[in-house]
Amino acid sequence: MQIKSAEFIVSNTKVEKCPKEPFPEYAFIGRSNVGKSSLINMLLDRKNLAKTSGRPGKTQLINHFLVNKSWFLVDLPGYGYAKVSKSSKKIFQKLITLYFEKRRQLVLAFVLIDCRHEPQTIDLEFMEWLAINAIPFHIIFTKADKLKPKALEEAVENYKNRMLETWEEMPPYFITSSSNGMGREEILNYIDNLNQELTGN
Numbered sequence: 001m002q003i004k005s006a007e008f009i010v011s012n013t014k015v016e017k018c019p020k021e022p023f024p025e026y027a028f029i030g031r032s033n034v035g036k037s038s039l040i041n042m043l044l045d046r047k048n049l050a051k052t053s054g055r056p057g058k059t060q061l062i063n064h065f066l067v068n069k070s071w072f073l074v075d076l077p078g079y080g081y082a083k084v085s086k087s088s089k090k091i092f093q094k095l096i097t098l099y100f101e102k103r104r105q106l107v108l109a110f111v112l113i114d115c116r117h118e119p120q121t122i123d124l125e126f127m128e129w130l131a132i133n134a135i136p137f138h139i140i141f142t143k144a145d146k147l148k149p150k151a152l153e154e155a156v157e158n159y160k161n162r163m164l165e166t167w168e169e170m171p172p173y174f175i176t177s178s179s180n181g182m183g184r185e186e187i188l189n190y191i192d193n194l195n196q197e198l199t200g201n
């Protein structure tokens with residue numbers, strides 16, 4: 001897919017206030033600092049469209065971007081930032097819970113995982129929650145350029161093995177780097193194919 005246009009539409013804290021146009025929607029979510037803003041900018045080929053937050057965990061907003069005037073890319077708040085207070089964690093949880101429960105046009109969520117880290121409980125629990133709630137998702141491993149090919153392969157294998165302790169199968173996944181563009185074509189083509197299936201074009 002070629003990115004012909006990508007525009008920021010709105011940021012808000014209420015699912016009811018998300019854009020009403022019935023375009024297919026793809027949500028990106030992950031722990032703070034996982035590389036979400038960098039990935040979104042890399043995918044959309046824009047330098048600063050998604051803002052890297054100076055204060056991680058503070059910007060708890062649902063950000064909508066309209067791509068090629070035909071689908072929405074949604075930047076959801078990052079989770080798991082240690083310094084966020086308990087009460088704001090609750091508000092955050094409510095916000096994403098409501099988003100996933102109410103946003104009918106959501107086609108797929110992408111859960112971002114830093115490929116350098118051991119599997120984290122918070123990510124595993126979040127993916128379980130998605131599965132229980134029948135919300136389709138794929139995994140995106142980020143920052144692949146930070147590992148040598150062999151170490152990257154091992155890290156992904158390690159993640160798979162950890163998931164297969166409780167999951168019947170490994171969810172589909174992409175391996176990406178915002179530094180060198182790895183995974184960009186695969187993800188955009190994947191979205192393109194889904195959009196075509198949905199619209200019957």
Ligand code: GDP
Binds near residue numbers: 031039052078142143
């Ligand atoms: P967010 O909090 O999830 O939006 O994460 P950011 O996109 O702000 O990235 C967090 C940090 O990781 C920043 O310092 C980025 O420059 C760095 N980063 C993000 N993606 C990559 C990547 O693919 N490769 C490398 N080497 N660094 C990355």
